[in-house]
Amino acid sequence: MFILGGARMYFGEKIRMLREEKKMSQIEMAKNLQITSQALSQYELNKRMPDTGMIQKIADFFNVTTDYILGRTEIKNYEEKICEDQEKYSATTRQIESLSExxxxxxxxxxxxxxxxxxIEKTDEETSSALEKNA
Structure with a gap:
């Protein structure tokens, strides 16, 4: 078994979830990745780990980052995250600009x-922590 990212989802579960989101069979996905359906099945069952090139190919296929597939982040695609953040900040900026001077x-x-x-709160926490260590 390949546990990636601690308590997060296993690598195989992650790629199976992505495949199912696209409503694809293992055979279809394997064909797109130019691997056997048996190899894909072993990846999804966490019986085998693909090499780095295949991990990148899978990430590209699903338009997600390798970090997402490996469980290092829950952000699927940084470009989408940046767009979401920009929309949030733009909305906040518009609200501020609508205020009077x-x-x-x-x-x-x-x-x-x-x-x-x-x-002040940070300083208080640091002081309390230091006092506890010295006690």
């Missing part, structure tokens, strides 16, 4: 206040 100044002060609060 006075409200934006108040928001800036509030952000500075939150930074100070977090800094």
């Amino acid at each position: 006075d409200s934006r100044k108040e928001l800036k002060k509030y952000i500075e206040l939150l930074k100070i609060k977090e800094s």
Whole structure:
């Protein structure tokens, strides 16, 4: 068995899930990857691990990263993640820009206040941790 990423999904389960999302049979996928259906079956059952070239080929086939397939991240595709993040930040920026000048100044002060609060909390945690170690 090949456990990748600790408690995360096994490599084989991950590629089986991706294949099933595309509603493909093992035979169809194996044909696309130019491997035998037996080899694919062994990958999906975690009885055999493909070489790095095949891992890359599988990732490319599903338009996901090798890190996703190997269980190192739950982000399937960084380009999609970046687009999602840009949309979130754009929405936030539009909200800020819709505020009056006075409200934006108040928001800036509030952000500075939150930074100070977090800094104090971090210092308190570090102090408590240091005291516990020395006790």
